[in-house]
Amino acid sequence: MSKKMHIKLNVNGKDEEFLAEPRELLIYTLRERLNITGPHIGCETSHCGACTVTINGKSVKSCTMFVAQADGAEVTTIEGIGGPDDLHPLQEAFKEHHGLQCGYCTPGMITRATKLLEENPNPTEEEIRFGMAGNICRCTGYQNIVKSIQAAAAEMNAAKEAAE
Amino acid sequence: MKDDISREERVDNLKGMGCSRKRVEDARFTQGKGNYVDDIKLDGMLFGDFVRSPYAHARIKNIDTAAALEVPGVLAVLTAADLEPLGLHWMPTLAGDKQMVLADGKVLFQGQEVAYVVAEDRYATADGIEAVEVEYEELPVIVNPFEALKSDVVLREDLVGEDGSIPDGAHGPRKHPNHIFTWDAGDKGTTEEVIANAEVVASESMYYHRTHPCPLETCGCVASMDKVNGKLTLWGTFQAPHAIRTVVSLISGIEEHNIRVISPDIGGGFGNKVGAYPGYVCSVVASIVTGKPVKWIEDRMDNLMTTAFARDYHMTGKISATKDGKITGLHCHVTADHGGFDACADPTKFPAGFMNICTGSYDIPTAYLEVDGVYTNKAPGGVSYRCSFRVTEAVYFIERMIEVLAIELNMDAAELRRINFIKKEQFPYTAALGWEYDSGDYHTAWDKALKTVDYDGLRAEQAQRVEDFKAGKTRKLMGIGLSFFTEIVGAGPVKNCDILGLGMFDSCEIRIHPTGSAIARLGTISQGQGHATTFAQILASEIGLPADSITIEEGDTDTAPYGLGTYGSRSTPVAGAATAMAGRKIRAKAQMIAAYLLEVHDNDVEFDVDRFVVKGAPEKFKTMKEIAFAAYNQAIPGIEPGLEAVSYYDPPNMTYPFGAYVCVMDIDVDTGVPEIRRFYALDDCGTRINPMIIEGQVHGGLTEALAVALGQEIAYDDMGNVKTGTLMDFFLPTAWEVPNYETDYTVTPSPHHPIGAKGVGESPHVGGVPCFSNAVQDAFRPFGNRHTNMPHDHWRIWRTANELGLHD
Numbered sequence: 001m002s003k004k005m006h007i008k009l010n011v012n013g014k015d016e017e018f019l020a021e022p023r024e025l026l027i028y029t030l031r032e033r034l035n036i037t038g039p040h041i042g043c044e045t046s047h048c049g050a051c052t053v054t055i056n057g058k059s060v061k062s063c064t065m066f067v068a069q070a071d072g073a074e075v076t077t078i079e080g081i082g083g084p085d086d087l088h089p090l091q092e093a094f095k096e097h098h099g100l101q102c103g104y105c106t107p108g109m110i111t112r113a114t115k116l117l118e119e120n121p122n123p124t125e126e127e128i129r130f131g132m133a134g135n136i137c138r139c140t141g142y143q144n145i146v147k148s149i150q151a152a153a154a155e156m157n158a159a160k161e162a163a164e
Numbered sequence: 165m166k167d168d169i170s171r172e173e174r175v176d177n178l179k180g181m182g183c184s185r186k187r188v189e190d191a192r193f194t195q196g197k198g199n200y201v202d203d204i205k206l207d208g209m210l211f212g213d214f215v216r217s218p219y220a221h222a223r224i225k226n227i228d229t230a231a232a233l234e235v236p237g238v239l240a241v242l243t244a245a246d247l248e249p250l251g252l253h254w255m256p257t258l259a260g261d262k263q264m265v266l267a268d269g270k271v272l273f274q275g276q277e278v279a280y281v282v283a284e285d286r287y288a289t290a291d292g293i294e295a296v297e298v299e300y301e302e303l304p305v306i307v308n309p310f311e312a313l314k315s316d317v318v319l320r321e322d323l324v325g326e327d328g329s330i331p332d333g334a335h336g337p338r339k340h341p342n343h344i345f346t347w348d349a350g351d352k353g354t355t356e357e358v359i360a361n362a363e364v365v366a367s368e369s370m371y372y373h374r375t376h377p378c379p380l381e382t383c384g385c386v387a388s389m390d391k392v393n394g395k396l397t398l399w400g401t402f403q404a405p406h407a408i409r410t411v412v413s414l415i416s417g418i419e420e421h422n423i424r425v426i427s428p429d430i431g432g433g434f435g436n437k438v439g440a441y442p443g444y445v446c447s448v449v450a451s452i453v454t455g456k457p458v459k460w461i462e463d464r465m466d467n468l469m470t471t472a473f474a475r476d477y478h479m480t481g482k483i484s485a486t487k488d489g490k491i492t493g494l495h496c497h498v499t500a501d502h503g504g505f506d507a508c509a510d511p512t513k514f515p516a517g518f519m520n521i522c523t524g525s526y527d528i529p530t531a532y533l534e535v536d537g538v539y540t541n542k543a544p545g546g547v548s549y550r551c552s553f554r555v556t557e558a559v560y561f562i563e564r565m566i567e568v569l570a571i572e573l574n575m576d577a578a579e580l581r582r583i584n585f586i587k588k589e590q591f592p593y594t595a596a597l598g599w600e601y602d603s604g605d606y607h608t609a610w611d612k613a614l615k616t617v618d619y620d621g622l623r624a625e626q627a628q629r630v631e632d633f634k635a636g637k638t639r640k641l642m643g644i645g646l647s648f649f650t651e652i653v654g655a656g657p658v659k660n661c662d663i664l665g666l667g668m669f670d671s672c673e674i675r676i677h678p679t680g681s682a683i684a685r686l687g688t689i690s691q692g693q694g695h696a697t698t699f700a701q702i703l704a705s706e707i708g709l710p711a712d713s714i715t716i717e718e719g720d721t722d723t724a725p726y727g728l729g730t731y732g733s734r735s736t737p738v739a740g741a742a743t744a745m746a747g748r749k750i751r752a753k754a755q756m757i758a759a760y761l762l763e764v765h766d767n768d769v770e771f772d773v774d775r776f777v778v779k780g781a782p783e784k785f786k787t788m789k790e791i792a793f794a795a796y797n798q799a800i801p802g803i804e805p806g807l808e809a810v811s812y813y814d815p816p817n818m819t820y821p822f823g824a825y826v827c828v829m830d831i832d833v834d835t836g837v838p839e840i841r842r843f844y845a846l847d848d849c850g851t852r853i854n855p856m857i858i859e860g861q862v863h864g865g866l867t868e869a870l871a872v873a874l875g876q877e878i879a880y881d882d883m884g885n886v887k888t889g890t891l892m893d894f895f896l897p898t899a900w901e902v903p904n905y906e907t908d909y910t911v912t913p914s915p916h917h918p919i920g921a922k923g924v925g926e927s928p929h930v931g932g933v934p935c936f937s938n939a940v941q942d943a944f945r946p947f948g949n950r951h952t953n954m955p956h957d958h959w960r961i962w963r964t965a966n967e968l969g970l971h972d
Contacts, residue, residue: 040200078196101692141866
């Protein structure tokens with residue numbers, strides 16, 4: 001056991017401060033220390049993306065990042081994307097287009113999709129498939145995930161146009 | 165009384181069977197509010213995990229736990245010696261064998277559980293595992309079942325007498341110390357005679373490689389023994405929570421009423437979560453020993469290396485036919501690699517599952533199947549990965565044999581299928597290996613599929629491509645993959661289907677609330693299939709209350725009625741039937757209440773969508789909502805208050821969904837990369853409950869089929885090392901590798917199922933694997949390819965091209 005480090009994080013808009021071992025992985029900080037259980041563990045090798053969160057504006061797989069590396073960062077998880085009273089269009093679209101089955105990959109999938117649409121508000125199907133390739137789903141075969149993201153993009157673009 | 169809405173609107177309001185109702189599960193999953201087993205956190209909860217064997221076959225000379233117990237946070241280290249006084253160092257398997265919970269003197273596969281470390285958190289547990297010293301003495305390793313049957317090396321000394329005798333196993337005589345069983349079906353003599361005298365015979369050997377269901381969530385549990393009231397609560401990733409409760413009771417001696425098993429949300433199962441694993445047993449023991457809740461969660465490597473492999477069948481076939489292509493006989497021998505313990509998850513009387521459905525969709529008069537189960541130094545398992553008990557192996561076998569026979573006959577494989585299909589008028593049809601197919605209309609489905617894809621046009625295009633390839637105009641070949649499958653699902657009739665003696669019925673219990681909403685509980689458990697959505701639809705249509713007013717609950721053995729769980733596409737065929745039958749009991753009582761309220765005889769009212777109406781006077785009616793209120797709040801002579809029902813459904817037969825699939829693929833012969841240009845899937849699952857969910861199941865099952873056919877495997881080296889223990893090596897397709905699928909359907913209702921439904925979740929996997937494989941093989945058929953084994957990864961496809969001289 002090594003000396004604990006003083007860590008500060010902002011998670012979903014809330015400041016957190018604690019002591020953690022240098023080896024503590026961010027996914028365990030979120031799930032076990034902070035009780036934020038939306039991000040899941042599927043592989044612990046960065047392949048499946050169930051643990052995807054947004055850190056300082058980038059999609060990151062939190063199972064292979066030490067919390068020490070995230071010191072001072074802003075972290076957004078599925079819990080920070082939308083709740084019962086303010087669902088994100090992606091959350092609506094995944095339900096509407098049957099973009100999920102067991103739900104285990106869904107938080108990471110939607111979290112990743114929010115970044116994809118931020119970076120590219122009008123993605124082609126190919127761009128969606130490429131941009132989502134870091135997130136594995138075992139249930140849906142992806143067809144309805146692609147459809148959900150396309151529908152959310154259209155919805156978000158229409159809302160943006162209406163606002164302008 | 166007058167209605168303000170039309171009958172159509174009343175039907176729509178129910179959101180009953182046949183509509184694409186949106187899923188009620190999705191609100192919590194899309195917001196990260198699912199409740200999976202690893203999300204469970206209890207006061208004082210400890211974490212347990214395993215010391216695992218690095219060797220595939222070794223004797224354990226010594227286990228030293230002293231240093232581990234010194235590690236800060238570590239509370240206990242369990243070994244077989246600690247479990248032995250409790251009789252828990254071995255446990256029964258689902259297949260009638262027994263399996264070590266913790267290594268008892270030796271290990272039989274890499275990753276086997278050797279000791280269980282319990283500590284305050286995951287990190288302390290990992291530190292403790294590092295500190296356990298195990299002294300091994302390596303033994304010769306056997307990873308090939310054919311070698312195992314010749315070897316002097318005895319893997320299971322516990323199954324050999326001191327005089328070297330080989331006692332019978334759970335499935336009869338064994339012919340070698342490493343042999344588990346021989347199981348056969350059909351008429352051996354006649355089949356051999358028919359084949360010996362046939363005009364045409366095609367023979368082929370094929371290996372259906374070992375793979376793994378690999379749900380995104382691994383297996384795990386939380387065990388909590390409350391010593392004050394003597395109750396054990398066990399949360400876990402259980403596809404069969406009630407069966408787990410019974411098994412835990414039988415092996416622990418804790419009375420069944422003192423055990424509560426809860427399957428919370430499950431992150432995919434696909435067969436992986438049917439079995440009972442050492443992690444469950446050790447967690448229960450650790451909770452009893454420490455008096456605290458104990459959590460165990462597999463990591464991905466544990467999952468791929470130790471729990472629930474699938475397939476691993478070496479199959480040899482002979483198929484005979486007239487020179488016109490009418491099939492006359494089929495012979496199949498399987499050497500089944502079961503690993504170190506026989507833990508296959510099959511109904512007890514079927515040690516090779518339903519492999520005896522291997523005559524497929526064809527009218528084959530004579531057949532014989534023989535399966536030899538064999539021990540090797542590989543992980544135990546043998547689960548049905550998105551299929552019903554070895555049906556995937558059976559369908560792969562027959563659909564490859566058909567292709568090989570087509571080559572032998574120089575005949576079109578689609579036509580060969582057509583002339584051998586069981587005809588519509590032959591149903592119910594008894595197959596040569598014993599099953600009675602309940603219903604089918606194969607010709608209609610096949611013709612629809614071939615017409616939709618313009619089969620003749622595809623063949624013409626393929627012929628042109630071959631010409632162009634030979635002329636050096638292209639380096640891409642075109643393959644047309646065909647498959648027609650018949651599944652056998654919905655296990656099953658208690659007369660021949662049980663697991664460890666537990667009959668495979670299922671159940672539903674309905675409670676209607678006074679204000680006209682309801683809760684229904686079932687013996688099954690969803691792992692993503694959307695039961696909370698679809699079972700409410702069945703009930704809505706049966707009892708006339710809106711699906712949105714019906715809560716579906718599963719997975720808690722303290723509240724749900726007993727049932728055998730969800731796998732083998734059995735939920736809709738068995739629990740779905742129980743749901744409809746329980747609904748009909750509700751309706752029968754509602755009819756009496758309605759008649760009383762309307763002051764007519766019981767037989768003078770009839771059910772109409774959401775109400776009972778007086779026959780011939782539709783303006784006189786009582787809605788189900790009104791009836792529910794009256795059931796609780798009005799004194800009705802001769803009728804008990806309340807409106808509840810329970811049904812335990814023992815199906816009279818299995819159901820037999822079928823489908824016709826076509827895959828069009830381009831293959832780059834220089835890189836071995838296949839590109840799926842088109843995939844058409846026609847499924848007939850009988851009555852369709854929710855088309856949106858059916859389509860989703862088909863997409864998912866096809867993608868798992870793509871994975872298995874095109875790259876996914878659990879591979880071992882000669883030392884028994886697992887070469888595919890992480891997602892780096894074990895292929896799970898991403899959005900990038902997966903095509904869009906075209907789905908289609910016909911509807912041939914099951915004649916014996918109350919609503920005519922047959923189950924669909926596994927069909928696309930069962931039919932998809934041979935379809936993808938046939939597409940690859942078909943591309944090389946013009947160049948002399950007859951059969952190559954899966955998985956068809958890029959390298960293996962390249963090698964096929966190379967062996968056929970296409971790189972010369």
